[in-house]
Amino acid sequence: MSSSQQIHIALPLKYRPMTFDDVVGQEHVTRTLRHAIKSGRIANAYLFIGSRGIGKTTLSRIFAKAINCLNPNGVEPCGECSNCKQIVEGRSLDVVEIDGASHNKVEDVHQIIDAVQFAPTSSKYKIFIVDEVHMLTSAAFNALLKTLEEPPPYVRFIFATTEGDKVLPTIISRCQRFDLRRILTNQIVSRLEYICEKENINVDRDALLAIARGAEGGMRDALSSLDQLISFRGNTITEEDALNVFGLVSRKALEDLARAMLTGDAATILHSVELFDSAGKNMRRLAGELMQHFRNLIVFQALGKNAPELEVTADQADSLEEQAKLCHPSRIFKIADLLAEMDDKLRYVLSVRTLIEMTLLKASRVAKVATIEEVMRAVQALKAGMNVSIETQKVSTPVQPAEVPQKPAPVEVVQKKEAPQAKVVEKKEEAPRRELTAEERRKILDDDKLNNLLNTLPGSKVIDVR
Numbered sequence: 001m002s003s004s005q006q007i008h009i010a011l012p013l014k015y016r017p018m019t020f021d022d023v024v025g026q027e028h029v030t031r032t033l034r035h036a037i038k039s040g041r042i043a044n045a046y047l048f049i050g051s052r053g054i055g056k057t058t059l060s061r062i063f064a065k066a067i068n069c070l071n072p073n074g075v076e077p078c079g080e081c082s083n084c085k086q087i088v089e090g091r092s093l094d095v096v097e098i099d100g101a102s103h104n105k106v107e108d109v110h111q112i113i114d115a116v117q118f119a120p121t122s123s124k125y126k127i128f129i130v131d132e133v134h135m136l137t138s139a140a141f142n143a144l145l146k147t148l149e150e151p152p153p154y155v156r157f158i159f160a161t162t163e164g165d166k167v168l169p170t171i172i173s174r175c176q177r178f179d180l181r182r183i184l185t186n187q188i189v190s191r192l193e194y195i196c197e198k199e200n201i202n203v204d205r206d207a208l209l210a211i212a213r214g215a216e217g218g219m220r221d222a223l224s225s226l227d228q229l230i231s232f233r234g235n236t237i238t239e240e241d242a243l244n245v246f247g248l249v250s251r252k253a254l255e256d257l258a259r260a261m262l263t264g265d266a267a268t269i270l271h272s273v274e275l276f277d278s279a280g281k282n283m284r285r286l287a288g289e290l291m292q293h294f295r296n297l298i299v300f301q302a303l304g305k306n307a308p309e310l311e312v313t314a315d316q317a318d319s320l321e322e323q324a325k326l327c328h329p330s331r332i333f334k335i336a337d338l339l340a341e342m343d344d345k346l347r348y349v350l351s352v353r354t355l356i357e358m359t360l361l362k363a364s365r366v367a368k369v370a371t372i373e374e375v376m377r378a379v380q381a382l383k384a385g386m387n388v389s390i391e392t393q394k395v396s397t398p399v400q401p402a403e404v405p406q407k408p409a410p411v412e413v414v415q416k417k418e419a420p421q422a423k424v425v426e427k428k429e430e431a432p433r434r435e436l437t438a439e440e441r442r443k444i445l446d447d448d449k450l451n452n453l454l455n456t457l458p459g460s461k462v463i464d465v466r
């Protein structure tokens, strides 16, 4: 083994993007920066705001390289010239990186102001990159203001911070501001896949998905976790390994639970929750991920499989496709509401597990049982002789007051997989007023047209009406 192979370089460092093209998930920033370079209109100061490990330092350095590169490749830095190399190695005299957390006093800013007076040695620009700039004291900020507004023509500032709210508005207004995004789970998965291939790591997509889920949008965290798993497990990593690190439920288990909710399968819901809880899974994360799943289901139903808003891998998309057919969007919205309510309560509830159980059971009822309104609308539409799907078309016939029951009897459509044999009868049924008599029930059930209509309710086939 050569000595270079023995030195372990941490993955986040080893795979720091070197060009704008390499940066994942921040296209809104790279597009503007590229344009600035192309048109030669480089602002005096840039401010990158965003949570940790999503590319602030990376973009600062790429931008610094790009505007000081001796031999740029279009708007991309060449990576080969002495300027590019020095910046990457952190020894460029013209690109000064300052840690704002430890250099936050007026005296530190005075040092910057002094350095600003000296023209760059071998580059076009003298660039000051100040990280965690929100840590500067307000005296230090104020000392910087004048220079920021009227720097020498060769000086540029790049500020980065995780806490944009703490940067003085007077500073922000003198900068071009960019808000970096958390990186989508499927984008993290693709990046991990690329890196694993380069590193000869044997790992399936669900394991990478688990790592990405655990990282919650942070690329550095994802790469660090991958690094850790490789050092525990060697070159083969399973989904189980990754799930255990974060206390996450497997993708399949999560999808099975969602399916149980959509099909009203209370036994499976209770059993799964019990299983996850006793396996020490992070129940709050489970709640959050369920919400994410239903969010994706809503997006899927509204926009289809290829919507860019879907933050899913191909396997997840397949299961969304299957589940989208199980339940009508209006019900999925209701389930999402229930989950959102649960999310609020999770913060102060004593038994997380009980809250989750109750909410999921409630959600599974929403998914299954037809509401009174749905049945009423179905019956009214039928009376008006319209052959409509009650979910997709509003009933336009005005309702006669006399026909509106004062207190509608609870009407419940019980649904089951097998359709009853439809029998043809000529009579239509009135809207239910109080209790349905056995006779009335039979008539509704035997009414072919009504039956067809009721069967357009989400779920499957109607077997009873009460």
Ligand SMILES: Nc1ncnc2c1ncn2[C@@H]1O[C@H](COP(=O)(O)OP(=O)(O)O)[C@@H](O)[C@H]1O
Pocket: 011, 012, 013, 014, 015, 016, 017, 022, 023, 024, 025, 026, 050, 051, 052, 053, 054, 055, 056, 057, 058, 059, 160, 183, 191, 219, 220, 221, 223
């Ligand atoms: N948008 C991104 N695309 C690709 N890799 C990224 C991205 N953001 C972060 N990384 C990875 O995480 C590491 C740390 O990123 P960095 O830019 O230093 O994060 P921060 O936002 O905390 O400054 C990088 O070296 C790189 O490996």
Ligand SMILES: [Mg+2]
Pocket: 056, 057, 058, 131, 160
């Ligand atoms: Mg940084």
Ligand SMILES: [Zn+2]
Pocket: 068, 069, 070, 071, 072, 077, 078, 079, 080, 081, 082, 083, 084, 085
């Ligand atoms: Zn270069």
